[in-house]
Amino acid sequence: MAKRYSGKFWEDRFLPRLSSTQMQKLPKKDSLIILPIGAVEQHGPHLPVFTDTILAETVLEEALQYVPSDSNIWVLPPLPYGKSNEHLGRAGTFSLSSTTLQSVILDIGRSLKQNGFRRLLLFNAHGGNSDLLNLIAREVRLETDLMVFRLNVGGLTLEENILNETERLLGIHGGDYETSLIMASYPDWVREDELPVEYPELLQKSKFLRFQKSNFAWTIDDVSSSGILGNARTASAEKGRRIYEQHGKEVAEILLEMMNFEIVSLIAKESIEIKK
Numbered sequence: 232m233a234k235r236y237s238g239k240f241w242e243d244r245f246l247p248r249l250s251s252t253q254m255q256k257l258p259k260k261d262s263l264i265i266l267p268i269g270a271v272e273q274h275g276p277h278l279p280v281f282t283d284t285i286l287a288e289t290v291l292e293e294a295l296q297y298v299p300s301d302s303n304i305w306v307l308p309p310l311p312y313g314k315s316n317e318h319l320g321r322a323g324t325f326s327l328s329s330t331t332l333q334s335v336i337l338d339i340g341r342s343l344k345q346n347g348f349r350r351l352l353l354f355n356a357h358g359g360n361s362d363l364l365n366l367i368a369r370e371v372r373l374e375t376d377l378m379v380f381r382l383n384v385g386g387l388t389l390e391e392n393i394l395n396e397t398e399r400l401l402g403i404h405g406g407d408y409e410t411s412l413i414m415a416s417y418p419d420w421v422r423e424d425e426l427p428v429e430y431p432e433l434l435q436k437s438k439f440l441r442f443q444k445s446n447f448a449w450t451i452d453d454v455s456s457s458g459i460l461g462n463a464r465t466a467s468a469e470k471g472r473r474i475y476e477q478h479g480k481e482v483a484e485i486l487l488e489m490m491n492f493e494i495v496s497l498i499a500k501e502s503i504e505i506k507k
């Protein structure tokens with residue numbers, strides 16, 4: 232029987248592979264627990280609807296290779312569903328409502344607290360979850376006293392020139408970036424004979440409004456007919472492997488910093504004198 236949870240990542244880092252007794256003995260004070268969060272939503276004619284959840288898992292898998300093996304960093308089962316209501320109505324989208332997603336994350340936070348853990352990272356690979364996760368992170372902090380961190384795969388640094396200018400500005404869904412990553416990790420799940428290219432007319436029609444800084448609320452039907460935003464035809468597995476490596480190294484450093492972070496020591500010990 233082929234095993235779903237095979238390989239070093241799942242053997243070494245998957246928290247629920249431990250028994251209750253093992254879990255009890257785990258040093259909790261300096262541990263970091265990661266909740267990967269993805270989505271099940273349409274990603275155009277060429278990518279699996281599981282793309283974002285795959286990205287959350289695989290970027291973490293890559294990152295943990297660069298972390299010392301004795302680091303006290305553990306991964307919870309990925310939360311495969313996200314808040315994808317911007318894609319509802321397109322085949323393959325299965326969305327949680329924002330209240331459901333908040334409740335699930337709050338319950339997981341409560342359980343972590345009960346288990347004696349102190350640090351939770353919400354590791355997110357779906358852009359549509361980001362705003363809500365910012366909000367819920369503070370709710371979990373307030374209710375449980377856990378230290379709660381957020382990291383969005385979409386916000387990680389990319390080597391210059393790996394994506395062209397248009398793709399960096401507008402290629403936010405199913406384009407070069409995501410297609411390259413899935414080509415590198417799950418090549419058999421990419422429909423290479425149906426690679427689309429579609430950008431909305433934002434650069435021509437507006438000076439400031441983009442998907443990043445000066446933003447506007449949108450649904451996929453407002454901005455795309457194919458269901459994607461970007462160019463999947465410039466994607467390649469080789470490019471995907473380069474992105475995984477860059478993301479992996481960056482995330483590894485961030486994880487180590489989070490693992491050693493203490494929020495109680497952030498208040499300055501001596502008051503800073505203000506010169507008159």
Ligand SMILES: [Zn+2]
Binds near residue numbers: 356357404
């Ligand atoms: Zn995606």
